[in-house]
Amino acid sequence: MIRRVAMLSAHTSPLAQPGHGDAGGMNVYVLELARQLARRDVAVEIFTRATSRHQPDVVETEPGILVRHVPAGPFEGLQKNDLPSQMCSFVRDVLRTEVEQGPQWFDVVHSHYWLSGQVGTVASERWSVPLVHTMHTMAKVKNALLADGDVAEPSGRIAGEEEIVRLADRLIANTADERDQLVELYEADPSLVEVVAPGVDLQVFRAGRREEARAALGLPPDAAVLLFAGRIQPLKAPDVVLHAAARLLADDPTLRDRLVVPVIGGESGTGMDRPGELARLTAELGLDDVVRLVPTLPQAELARWYAAASVVCVPSYNESFGLVAIEAQACGTPVVAARVGGLRTAVSDGVSGILVDGHDPADYAAALGPLLTDDALRDEMGAKAVVHAEGFGWDATAERTLAVYEAAIAARRMHGPP
Structure with a gap:
């Protein structure tokens, strides 16, 4: 029986607001998985780097879940690429937990x-417990699909990922495509890679609220709402959405009276190198009257925007899964997304949404146009989107993850560490 899990989320806290800085789908994943495990009487301790001297050392977010803020380097001013040099300090404080609590405190480490x-490989060896690792993104995949203006991931990250693949007891992939990438690009042992899809909170993200949501947000009942939600950085391609909107208006100027383009999120990654770039592009394209730049939002408010939207666009250059796509579909809103990575699983092409090859704004405009102007098509696809999203509840994610933990523990008892 699994009693306690050490969950490592070094570079970003699960308590951070998704959509800003380095916080995104992984933050949602870590916290929601921890909640589901805690409800199954599995205690979870999440270790993350402290980013303020005012943060308490330990926060109990709810019964069974502790978030430990670990001092590692300066509290503020560090970018994600600066963090590898601080991981020795992070490891030291993580390992102190066993000294405080005694041997065999944790049954498994999930990084x-x-x-x-990298931290997990040390903790796993020191505590003699299995390491289960979820990549979320992979450097070799990102470097093969770079957006214009984006920066390649460093060789040090690639070497680190290769070491993790070699030392982990089990690897969790979000999709079958990600499993294949781990095997083909990182030479992972196929027998040690398990596919476990992330989930969506079906109580927060739910359908049947379009009129109510639009009224609450001050949107006209007949608005054509084209929504983007995510971190503002080249990888997520919000510029493609704006260019597609400009193309739609050029093709049909009468649409301008109804078109609303909310862009929800904060600058992140290489997007922080060019602050205000999206606002400048909006003005350059003559979209100031239709685009609304909305700061990052809590999940309940984000769900309201999804419900109000006619269509959600996810034109990312790569996604390990694409939680935005599943959340939007759970709200009854069809999705137009890039045919890349996990989005090929998150969106049922031609059923719950439309997948687009490449990143040509004209192709996105062609896919988005009918969903913005044909109410019957949008409603039909939106109903199917709800059914599709219902297959991705967090309950199933937690049960599958527990099974991976148990398999890793059993294998280590029988054969020792990998």
Whole structure:
């Protein structure tokens, strides 16, 4: 029986607001998985780097979940690429937990993203417990699909990921595509890679609220709402959405009276190198009257925007899964997304949404146009989107993850560490 899990999320806290800085789908994943495990009487302790001297050392977010803020380097001013040099300090404080609590305190270590995986390899060896690792994104995949103006991931990250693949007891992939990438690009042992899809909170993200949501947000009942939600950075391609909107208006100027383009999120990653770039592009394209730049929002408010939207666009250059796509569909809103990575699983092409090859704004405009102007098509696809999203509840994610933990523990007892 699994009693306690050490969950490592070194570079970003699960308590941070998704959509800003380095916080995104992984933050949602870590916190929601921890909640589901706690409800199954599995205690979870999440280790993350402290980013303020005012943060308490330990926060109990709810019964069974502790978030430990670990001092590692300066509290503020560090970018994600600066963090590898601080991981020795992070490891030291993580390992102190066993000294305080005694041997065999944890049954398994579950690390998220490669920085945490590096810590996880040390903690797993020191505590003699299995390491389960979830990549979330992979450097080799990102470097093969770089957006214009984006920066390649460094060789040090690639080496770190290769080491994690070699040392982890089990790897969790979000999709079958990600499993294949781990095997083909990182030479992972196929027998040690398990596919566990992330989930969506079906109580927060739910359908049947379009009129209510539009009224609450001050949107006209007949508005054509084209929504983007995510971090503002080249990888997520919000510029493609704006260019597609400009193309739609050029093709049909009468649409301008109804078109609303909310862009929800904060600058992140290489997007922080060009602050205000999206606002400048909006003005350059003559879209000031239709685009609304909305700061990052809590999940309940984000769900309201999804429900109010006619269509959600996810034109990312790569996504390990694409939680935005599943959340939007759970709200009854069809999705137009890039045919890349996990989005091929998150969106049922031609059923719950439309997948687009490449990143040509003209192709996105062609896919978005009918969903913005044909109410019957949008409603039909939106109803199917709800059914599709219902297959991705967090309950199933937690049960599958527990099974991976148990398999890793059993294998280590029988054969020792990998």
